[in-house]
Amino acid sequence: MPCTVVVGAQWGDEGKGKIVDALSADADLVARYQGGPNAGHSVIRDGRTLVLHLVPSGILHPGRRCLIGNGVVVDPARLTDELHALETFGIDARPRLGLSPSAHVILPYHREVEAVAELGPGAIGTTGRGIGFAYRDKAARVGVRLGDLADREVFTAIVDRRLVRLRQEFPEVASLQTMSGPALWGQVQPHAEWIVPRLTAVSHELHQSLARGGRVLLEGAQGTLLDLDHGPWPFVTSSPASAAGAPLGVGLGPRAIDRVIGVSKAYATRVGNGPFPSEMPEAEAARLREAGEEYGATTGRPRRCGWLDLPALRYAARVNGLDALIVTKLDVLDSFEEIRVAVGYERIGRPVEEFPPDARILSECTPRFRTLPGWGCSTRAIRRWQDLPPRARDYLEWIEGGLKSRCRETAPPAHDRDRPRPRRWSQHLRSEPRGGGLRGETRRVAVPRSTKGLCR
Numbered sequence: 001m002p003c004t005v006v007v008g009a010q011w012g013d014e015g016k017g018k019i020v021d022a023l024s025a026d027a028d029l030v031a032r033y034q035g036g037p038n039a040g041h042s043v044i045r046d047g048r049t050l051v052l053h054l055v056p057s058g059i060l061h062p063g064r065r066c067l068i069g070n071g072v073v074v075d076p077a078r079l080t081d082e083l084h085a086l087e088t089f090g091i092d093a094r095p096r097l098g099l100s101p102s103a104h105v106i107l108p109y110h111r112e113v114e115a116v117a118e119l120g121p122g123a124i125g126t127t128g129r130g131i132g133f134a135y136r137d138k139a140a141r142v143g144v145r146l147g148d149l150a151d152r153e154v155f156t157a158i159v160d161r162r163l164v165r166l167r168q169e170f171p172e173v174a175s176l177q178t179m180s181g182p183a184l185w186g187q188v189q190p191h192a193e194w195i196v197p198r199l200t201a202v203s204h205e206l207h208q209s210l211a212r213g214g215r216v217l218l219e220g221a222q223g224t225l226l227d228l229d230h231g232p233w234p235f236v237t238s239s240p241a242s243a244a245g246a247p248l249g250v251g252l253g254p255r256a257i258d259r260v261i262g263v264s265k266a267y268a269t270r271v272g273n274g275p276f277p278s279e280m281p282e283a284e285a286a287r288l289r290e291a292g293e294e295y296g297a298t299t300g301r302p303r304r305c306g307w308l309d310l311p312a313l314r315y316a317a318r319v320n321g322l323d324a325l326i327v328t329k330l331d332v333l334d335s336f337e338e339i340r341v342a343v344g345y346e347r348i349g350r351p352v353e354e355f356p357p358d359a360r361i362l363s364e365c366t367p368r369f370r371t372l373p374g375w376g377c378s379t380r381a382i383r384r385w386q387d388l389p390p391r392a393r394d395y396l397e398w399i400e401g402g403l404k405s406r407c408r409e410t411a412p413p414a415h416d417r418d419r420p421r422p423r424r425w426s427q428h429l430r431s432e433p434r435g436g437g438l439r440g441e442t443r444r445v446a447v448p449r450s451t452k453g454l455c456r
């Protein structure tokens with residue numbers, strides 16, 4: 001692996017957390033590179049659910065060091081809550097967590113102004129976590145960074161300056177009048193007390209580890225079709241969710257990346273507004289939503305459901321330079337007599353070959369579907385490729401073929417030879433209970449109990 005990126009190949013919620021969790025067993029360091037508490041990875045253990053929003057899923061492995069990179073936006077109060085939730089699961093994350101001082105801080109005013117910006121037409125359907133406005137402050141160079149939490153004077157000066165402008169821009173947001181640098185410092189300071197001692201040069205740590213032959217896993221949030229630059233803008237999130245965001249968001253050079261693993265569901269879901277060409281009619285969507293428990297882990301919103309969209313997946317394979325694709329939640333399709341897949345689009349009577357990363361154009365695209373037979377039996381307990389019903393295998397192989405040969409299988413490096421590795425270009429990974437995916441020819445990956453859960 002030396003440096004592997006795990007990236008969502010759709011609109012997020014593909015089950016990346018589960019894959020990172022499984023791959024973390026072989027990693028020395030796991031780092032998150034973008035996004036913030038808009039992400040959600042549910043872990044079910046002993047009947048209880050834990051949702052990770054900011055802390056990399058690698059934290060579930062005892063002893064694994066986890067880093068939050070410069071590309072992430074951090075809400076200090078939510079991070080503290082997450083650590084408390086981890087404690088109730090018997091996991092003390094603090095000694096193993098490091099954060100980049102360059103990561104930006106989400107403050108209450110980011111959420112307040114986002115709530116107003118989301119009113120009325122043109123709403124993106126955000127998670128309401130202040131993500132876009134925190135990244136806006138970063139780009140405009142008026143934000144607060146984690147490193148600023150070390151100094152009350154620095155923090156209050158930045159915040160007071162920012163509030164002056166925000167009050168002018170958003171006179172309708174009454175709460176801005178009562179906010180101030182010192183008041184927000186009062187809120188943030190208890191969190192700063194534990195965060196500041198854990199600030200670390202993430203880039204340097206990763207370089208050092210790789211130089212010593214360590215293994216690094218870079219964990220993406222959201223998915224390629226929510227990438228700020230490459231998703232169907234403007235219905236995207238505000239960070240680089242595709243693989244290119246990984247080196248940027250942790251301070252590595254692009255050549256440090258050895259392998260890019262994409263994750264896709266066997267169908268498609270999307271949360272929030274914006275075009276979704278392969279979306280199902282609601283009656284069908286409701287059936288799939290129940291079968292796949294498709295509700296947002298962060299907001300609880302019912303997810304929009306649709307069939308797999310091959311042009312979108314092909315696009316994701318290209319934008320990310322995927323080496324492998326892992327297909328999750330195949331069993332959710334078990335009860336479907338027929339399975340449809342969008343194989344192309346038409347726009348104004350003409351075929352469209354490439355996925356258009358522009359919401360206006362994409363909304364004018366009508367999908368062309370191909371219908372495939374379902375396999376008519378449960379694949380839930382299946383752990384090996386050869387045990388899958390032939391039609392389920394056909395489905396996965398057909399997806400593989402539909403992606404054309406833009407992706408390649410990685411030749412594992414010599415020292416990696418006895419490790420589990422994707423044997424096939426695309427892998428089938430079950431949703432629950434797990435343990436079937438990422439099979440190597442030499443041995444099976446032992447999927448830790450902690451990962452036994454549905455990812456949403």
Ligand code: IMP
Pocket residue numbers: 011012013038039040124125126127128129130131132221222226235236237238270271272273
């Ligand atoms: P934001 O990231 O909260 O600004 O939301 C922007 C868009 O990204 C909205 O469509 C959200 O529903 C979507 N989004 C953000 N995070 C996630 C996620 O983790 N899973 C799925 N959709 C997400």
Ligand code: MG
Pocket residue numbers: 012013014039040041297456
């Ligand atoms: Mg999620």
